[in-house]
Amino acid sequence: xxxxxxxxxxxxxxxxxxxxxxxxxxxxxxxxxxxxxxxxxxxxxxxxxxxxxxxxxxxxxxxxxxxxxxxxxxxxxxxxxxxxxxxxxxxxxxxxxxxxxxxxxxxxxxxxxxxxxxxxxxxxxxxxxxxxxxxxxxxxxxxxxxxxxxxxxxxxxxxxxxxxxxxxxxxxxxxxxxxxxxxxxxxxxxxxxxxxxxxxxxxxxxxxxxxxxxxxxxxxxxxxxxxxxxxxxxxxxxxxxxxxxxxxxxxxxxxxxxxxxxxxxxxxxxxxxxxxxxxxxxxxxxxxxxxxxxxxxxxxxxxxxxxxxxxxxxxxxxxxxxxxxxxxxxxxxxxxxxxxxxxxxxxxxxxxxxxxxxxxxxxxxxxxxxxxxxxxxxxxxxxxxxxxxxxxxxxxxxxxxxxxxxxxxxxxxxxxxxxxxxxxxxxxxxxxxxxxxxxxxxxxxxxxxxxxxxxxxxxxxxxxxxxxxxxxxxxxxxxxxxxxxxxxxxxxxxxxxxx
Amino acid sequence: xxxxxxxxxxxxxxxxxxxxxxxxxxxxxxxxxxxxxxxxxxxxxxxxxxxxxxxxxxxxxxxxxxxxxxxxxxxxxxxxxxxxxxxxxxxxxxxxxxxxxxxxxxxxxxxxxxxxxxxxxxxxxxxxxxxxxxxxxxxxxxxxxxxxxxxxxxxxxxxxxxxxxxxxxxxxxxxxxxxxxxxxxxxxxxxxxxxxxxxxxxxxxxxxxxxxxxxxxxxxxxxxxxxxxxxxxxxxxxxxxxxxxxxxxxxxxxxxxxxxxxxxxxxxxxxxxxxxxxxxxxxxxxxxxxxxxxxxxxxxxxxxxxxxxxxxxxxxxxxxxxxxxxxxxxxxxxxxxxxxxxxxxxxxxxxxxxxxxxxxxxxxxxxxxxxxxxxxxxxxxxxxxxxxxxxxxxxxxxxxxxxxxxxx
Numbered sequence: 001x002x003x004x005x006x007x008x009x010x011x012x013x014x015x016x017x018x019x020x021x022x023x024x025x026x027x028x029x030x031x032x033x034x035x036x037x038x039x040x041x042x043x044x045x046x047x048x049x050x051x052x053x054x055x056x057x058x059x060x061x062x063x064x065x066x067x068x069x070x071x072x073x074x075x076x077x078x079x080x081x082x083x084x085x086x087x088x089x090x091x092x093x094x095x096x097x098x099x100x101x102x103x104x105x106x107x108x109x110x111x112x113x114x115x116x117x118x119x120x121x122x123x124x125x126x127x128x129x130x131x132x133x134x135x136x137x138x139x140x141x142x143x144x145x146x147x148x149x150x151x152x153x154x155x156x157x158x159x160x161x162x163x164x165x166x167x168x169x170x171x172x173x174x175x176x177x178x179x180x181x182x183x184x185x186x187x188x189x190x191x192x193x194x195x196x197x198x199x200x201x202x203x204x205x206x207x208x209x210x211x212x213x214x215x216x217x218x219x220x221x222x223x224x225x226x227x228x229x230x231x232x233x234x235x236x237x238x239x240x241x242x243x244x245x246x247x248x249x250x251x252x253x254x255x256x257x258x259x260x261x262x263x264x265x266x267x268x269x270x271x272x273x274x275x276x277x278x279x280x281x282x283x284x285x286x287x288x289x290x291x292x293x294x295x296x297x298x299x300x301x302x303x304x305x306x307x308x309x310x311x312x313x314x315x316x317x318x319x320x321x322x323x324x325x326x327x328x329x330x331x332x333x334x335x336x337x338x339x340x341x342x343x344x345x346x347x348x349x350x351x352x353x354x355x356x357x358x359x360x361x362x363x364x365x366x367x368x369x370x371x372x373x374x375x376x377x378x379x380x381x382x383x384x385x386x387x388x389x390x391x392x393x394x395x396x397x398x399x400x401x402x403x404x405x406x407x408x409x410x411x412x413x414x415x416x417x418x419x420x421x422x423x424x425x426x427x428x429x430x431x432x433x434x435x436x437x438x439x440x441x442x443x444x445x446x447x448x449x450x451x452x453x454x455x456x457x458x459x460x461x462x463x464x465x466x467x468x469x470x471x472x473x474x475x476x477x478x479x480x481x482x483x484x485x486x487x488x489x490x491x492x493x494x495x496x497x498x499x
Numbered sequence: 500x501x502x503x504x505x506x507x508x509x510x511x512x513x514x515x516x517x518x519x520x521x522x523x524x525x526x527x528x529x530x531x532x533x534x535x536x537x538x539x540x541x542x543x544x545x546x547x548x549x550x551x552x553x554x555x556x557x558x559x560x561x562x563x564x565x566x567x568x569x570x571x572x573x574x575x576x577x578x579x580x581x582x583x584x585x586x587x588x589x590x591x592x593x594x595x596x597x598x599x600x601x602x603x604x605x606x607x608x609x610x611x612x613x614x615x616x617x618x619x620x621x622x623x624x625x626x627x628x629x630x631x632x633x634x635x636x637x638x639x640x641x642x643x644x645x646x647x648x649x650x651x652x653x654x655x656x657x658x659x660x661x662x663x664x665x666x667x668x669x670x671x672x673x674x675x676x677x678x679x680x681x682x683x684x685x686x687x688x689x690x691x692x693x694x695x696x697x698x699x700x701x702x703x704x705x706x707x708x709x710x711x712x713x714x715x716x717x718x719x720x721x722x723x724x725x726x727x728x729x730x731x732x733x734x735x736x737x738x739x740x741x742x743x744x745x746x747x748x749x750x751x752x753x754x755x756x757x758x759x760x761x762x763x764x765x766x767x768x769x770x771x772x773x774x775x776x777x778x779x780x781x782x783x784x785x786x787x788x789x790x791x792x793x794x795x796x797x798x799x800x801x802x803x804x805x806x807x808x809x810x811x812x813x814x815x816x817x818x819x820x821x822x823x824x825x826x827x828x829x830x831x832x833x834x835x836x837x838x839x840x841x842x843x844x845x846x847x848x849x850x851x852x853x854x855x856x857x858x859x860x861x862x863x864x865x866x867x868x869x870x871x872x873x874x875x876x877x878x879x880x881x882x883x884x885x886x887x888x889x890x891x892x893x894x895x896x897x898x899x900x901x902x903x904x905x906x907x
């Protein structure tokens with residue numbers, strides 16, 4: 001598909017855009033800019049169904065797909081009707097492996113939720129096409145979340161986290177035996193990649209924050225598995241989530257895709273918090289996303305610890321759930337893990353990734369920040385540390401003098417694997433899921449190459465009010481609808497969505 | 500019946516439909532055209548042809564052949580006005596409709612109408628190419644073409660099937676019946692395959708649940724040509740012209756998801772209504788029909804959309820007609836003692852479906868049956884009036900023609 005067609009399509013497909021006649025109420029998909037009843041006198045309003053729930057009207061299990069979709073094997077395509085807006089849209093049921101013999105009629109009437117997913121790509125050097133015409137079944141892994149903007153009550157306070165969103169895919173693989181404490185890991189479905197993780201986690205963060213998406217003026221996406229070498233996932237996130245004020249199909253917002261191995265996102269937290277307090281910025285919020293379809297060479301020891309998913313944080317000064325109080329970065333040129341341009345998988349230095357790399361940077365940053373602030377270890381209630389596996393963060397926390405009760409909540413790596421750029425943020429999110437007002441959180445990230453930085457947050461009263469809007473890490477880790485796949489499927493899906 | 504036909508068919512020729520790997524498109528078209536000229540009883544000279552109307556769907560996309568009029572000018576050695584019609588699977592029916600308009604307008608006395616398609620040239624991507632007959636957003640949603648009809652079939656079974664296994668059996672019986680009809684049709688793609696049973700259909704490969712491979716028309720190559728004239732000069736060329744009594748076209752949204760209903764085809768309903776109104780006939784006056792059975796559910800839709808059976812009732816009647824049939828000839832659909840025999844040469848399912856040729860092939864079959872020239876496959880009862888029903892996409896367009904032999 002040509003680039004101009006792709007641009008026109010995404011304007012419609014990213015947010016399930018329709019138009020509605022303000023006179024007679026008729027709704028059109030694809031959008032029409034005059035009404036069939038009212039003609040040229042009609043006044044048409046653009047509406048989208050991005051946060052709506054749809055219903056399966058009819059469909060088919062596609063066993064022999066077109067070339068565009070044969071990477072997905074067998075799947076369900078369907079007509080989805082949106083009762084509220086009285087419009088129907090064609091789509092694909094995602095996160096669902098269709099059995100050979102099912103009665104499709106049994107799907108009729110089921111409720112479905114739009115998901116931002118990858119449709120297909122024009123070969124390895126062509127465009128990747130995404131859309132929200134993908135729907136998960138409501139009675140499956142995901143619940144439907146309503147998006148409601150709430151007027152903030154506590155404004156212009158100290159910068160901090162306004163809300164967060166964690167997105168863990170439905171599918172998992174179990175390790176035959178624990179790999180450095182990792183028992184099972186999340187992996188992308190065949191239509192997911194780093195960009196879809198970034199969008200889905202960002203969508204959840206907006207819902208959790210209850211903010212107006214137009215007031216987010218900057219978006220950082222940190223990753224080491226971006227689908228494009230040149231073309232930012234950030235721009236896709238801005239387009240889908242409509243970050244910034246809208247103007248002529250674009251948005252008054254900016255951002256960047258960053259890379260610094262696993263701390264590509266966390267490194268930018270200080271920048272996000274700084275921007276919202278900087279008068280020239282003139283924006284209320286900044287979104288920071290860490291997302292990865294974490295890569296490892298097949299059969300390598302990392303191939304048994306890598307996970308997949310995304311975490312988004314929104315920073316601002318209104319109704320903050322955790323203020324950012326302290327920060328310290330520490331960096332050196334330490335070649336422990338790297339991937340050259342054009343190479344598919346990263347290389348690592350084996351045991352060299354441990355003591356001289358991870359532990360040196362993490363422990364130095366943690367201990368020095370604690371010393372600089374004058375805080376004692378028992379002033380910290382929770383510790384979140386980058387988790388390449390389940391042993392390194394434990395050892396690092398213990399070396400820095402912290403106890404199990406302080407770091408165990410953040411050890412989600414055991415059940416989701418290493419999310420690379422999302423790893424530390426997933427640990428932080430698991431803590432925010434349960435943290436009480438007044439508690440302090442020490443978060444220390446690590447990125448190969450190498451660097452580490454530590455942040456100290458203090459939880460506010462606002463956290464409990466917003467908690468009902470979150471889908472917790474625990475809910476996703478323990479979701480009874482999660483589905484396990486074998487190693488062959490895991491490798492296949494991981495590779496499809498990477499290229 | 501009103502006796503003012505819009506055109507008359509005086510000659511018809513076709514190739515066998517099959518995978519014609521070694522022939523190029525022009526060889527097929529040349530063969531069909533030659534046979535059409537040769538079939539004119541009293542002869543017609545090439546320079547009496549005043550225009551050419553052609554139907555093809557994928558020539559540009561699949562075969563990389565554009566400017567069909569110029570291409571055909573060279574093949575036919577004519578420099579008369581020509582037009583190519585693209586309307587997906589109804590390209591042939593629409594070419595015939597446009598040719599009828601050309602005759603009715605008084606502009607032309609004799610026209611060559613041809614339909615052709617060479618689908619096997621790109622069997623590697625034909626599944627994708629066929630999606631040009633659908634809405635782009637349906638393509639983007641992962642649909643293949645059978646999947647769209649499967650979506651209609653799912654909804655039909657949901658609304659009218661009552662969880663009764665006879666509903667899916669009836670839809671399989673349509674395929675079995677059409678294969679039965681093709682075995683004496685020397686042009687049919689599956690002539691040599693022999694009979695297939697309902698069980699064969701129900702156990703065949705699932706391609707887009709609930710549609711199986713034996714519910715589906717095949718990938719085919721083939722060409723068909725007709726020569727049509729003004730009705731008043733037809734007897735100059737043959738004593739038994741077949742008159743086109745009405746030629747109708749109706750349209751509806753290309754997309755399934757924007758229609759109010761997907762358990763029927765509105766364009767068929769509109770075109771049939773107009774054709775019956777124009778001729779002063781009812782559906783019960785039609786003896787035989789060539790219905791568009793790209794997938795067997797579409798033949799069931801035709802039986803309801805034409806008014807032969809009530810909405811949602813076709814499957815029960817199909818089942819009862821099939822089960823009660825005892826003979827060895829064509830299997831008719833029954834209604835209160837009335838018989839309507841559909842797809843006498845096997846339809847799209849068994850005769851084959853080279854997309855642009857199909858609408859013209861339907862007229863060819865009727866031409867042969869009404870003139871009692873179908874040889875071994877001739878229907879064993881007296882028939883005079885026929886309907887041809889050609890659908891594009893999932894119903895974005897339908898053409899309906901009513902044809903008759905004796906009109907006095």
